[in-house]
Structure formats: C-alpha cells, structure tokens
Amino acid sequence: MVTKLRSSPRWREDNIGVSMIRIQKEDVDVAMLVSGAKQRGSGAVVVFDGIVRDDGIEEMELEAYEEVALPELEKIAKAATEQHHLLHVDIVHRVGRLSVGDNILLIVVSAGHREEAYAGSRYIIEEIKKGVPIWKKELTRDGGRWVPGEHPHGSGP
Amino acid sequence: MSVKVRFFARFRELLGTDLITEYRQGTVLLALVHDIAGKNPDGYNAMFDEKGNFRDFVIVMQNGRRIDTMNAGNIAISDGDEIAVFPPVAGG
Numbered sequence: 001m002v003t004k005l006r007s008s009p010r011w012r013e014d015n016i017g018v019s020m021i022r023i024q025k026e027d028v029d030v031a032m033l034v035s036g037a038k039q040r041g042s043g044a045v046v047v048f049d050g051i052v053r054d055d056g057i058e059e060m061e062l063e064a065y066e067e068v069a070l071p072e073l074e075k076i077a078k079a080a081t082e083q084h085h086l087l088h089v090d091i092v093h094r095v096g097r098l099s100v101g102d103n104i105l106l107i108v109v110s111a112g113h114r115e116e117a118y119a120g121s122r123y124i125i126e127e128i129k130k131g132v133p134i135w136k137k138e139l140t141r142d143g144g145r146w147v148p149g150e151h152p153h154g155s156g157p
Numbered sequence: 158m159s160v161k162v163r164f165f166a167r168f169r170e171l172l173g174t175d176l177i178t179e180y181r182q183g184t185v186l187l188a189l190v191h192d193i194a195g196k197n198p199d200g201y202n203a204m205f206d207e208k209g210n211f212r213d214f215v216i217v218m219q220n221g222r223r224i225d226t227m228n229a230g231n232i233a234i235s236d237g238d239e240i241a242v243f244p245p246v247a248g249g
Contacts, residue, residue: 050249062248063165063166063169064248065163065165065218065241065243067221068218068221068241069248071221093248093249104249105248105249125249128249129246129247129248129249130246131246132246132248132249133165133216133241133243133246133248134246134247134248134249135165135166135243135244135246135247135248136247136248146166146167146247147247148245148247149214149244149245149246150245150247151213151214151216151245
C-alpha cells in the first residue's frame with residue numbers, strides 16, 4: 001500500500017488578514033514578509049522595495065508626521081485591498097538616518113493573480129508619494145538638501 | 158489657552174517644532190502661525206508670500222485634518238489644538 005504524502009501548505013493559517021503597517025527605524029526581514037503574505041488563494045506576491053539611491057550622497061535622513069502618516073498608510077492599504085482584491089498587504093516605511101542601498105520602503109502584497117498584485121502594489125506606492133507626510137533629506141559632504149515633494153502647482157522649493 | 162504647533166522638514170529646521178504657544182481668544186490660525194514664524198525671517202519667507210498668505214505649496218493641518226490655507230485667516234483655533242505646517246511630502 002502506498003501512502004500518499006501531502007506536503008504542508010505554504011500559506012500561513014495563523015495570520016490570515018493580518019497586515020503589518022508600520023513606520024519604524026529598524027530594517028525589516030523581507031523574506032519573512034513574503035512568507036507571511038502567502039494566504040490561501042494567493043497566486044502572486046509582489047514586493048516593492050524602495051532603497052536609498054547613490055546620487056552622490058553620503059546618507060539620507062527621513063522624517064515623518066507619524067500620528068498622521070500611520071493612519072494614512074492604513075487607509076491606503078484598505079483602499080488597495082478593496083479596489084484590487086488583495087489578500088494581504090504589508091507597508092513598512094523607515095525613518096531616521098539611512099545609508100546608500102538601505103531599504104526605505106517595503107510594500108508586500110498578495111493576490112490571486114499577478115494583475116491584481118501588480119496593480120495593488122502600484123496603487124500603494126503612488127498614493128504614498130501623493131499624500132503621506134514623510135520627508136527625505138539627502139545628506140552630502142557639503143550639507144544636505146530636502147528632496148522636493150510633488151504638489152499640484154509644481155515642485156516645492 | 159494654548160496650542161501645539163509642529164513644523165516638519167525644512168520648516169522644522171528653520172523654526173523648531175512642538176512649540177507650545179499661548180494665544181488670545183479670537184486669534185485665527187493664520188495670525189498664530191505668522192507670529193511664530195515671524196521670529197525667523199528665513200522661516201517666515203519659506204512659508205508665507207509677500208502678502209502674508211501661505212505659499213501655495215504649504216500644507217497645514219489642524220488636529221490631523223488638512224485645512225484650506227486660502228481660508229486660514231478665518232479659521233478659529235481652540236485650546237489644545239495641534240497645528241502642523243509642512244512642505245510637500247516626499248516619502249516612498
């Protein structure tokens with residue numbers, strides 16, 4: 001008699017619907033987020049990892065109005081979930097001083113299909129760029145400059 | 158009566174942040190921020206135009222809700238309010 005072995009499912013039964021929406025100084029374990037994003041019904045996980053680009057800078061300093069930024073991120077995650085039928089969303093935005101190559105922002109989404117996962121991830125990053133109160137300052141040898149934000153009348157100073 | 162005024166990013170560097178400010182009854186939001194920013198000409202010029210209005214890119218929140226800066230001269234403040242003033246956001 002042959003016993004059929006069934007491998008254990010790769011989705012997590014213990015965290016369905018639980019998302020990580022955070023603003024923090026610490027880095028994040030991307031592999032752990034990907035693993036946690038796999039839900040029953042997931043067919044695709046999309047990871048967006050925004051990192052500090054080497055634009056001739058030494059470091060980058062990030063600042064947030066956390067009391068407003070965190071609820072905004074939660075609102076964006078909820079809207080993305082509803083509009084793009086996502087099964088899981090994590091958004092982790094870092095603040096503090098970061099070096100070239102460091103992670104700034106992790107967005108991890110899962111959905112039944114790639115179209116929804118890509119669209120949901122794209123929606124989240126664009127909404128963050130539009131309105132979440134977080135700022136970046138590029139620190140160079142000569143001092144630093146604030147990265148100009150976008151607004152309807154053109155870039156700020 | 159007092160309010161907390163918070164500046165962020167470049168405005169914070171020029172003016173400080175988490176400023177607990179006493180105000181007189183009837184003071185409107187625009188006048189309150191004028192008074193505080195007036196202590197540093199660079200800070201003042203960064204957020205106000207030559208007519209004393211908020212520059213069009215400046216974002217102002219009262220208790221976490223964005224207000225129309227064109228109307229800041231008519232907005233009353235209340236004891237314990239938190240006013241936040243900041244330049245366009247650049248997260249992500």
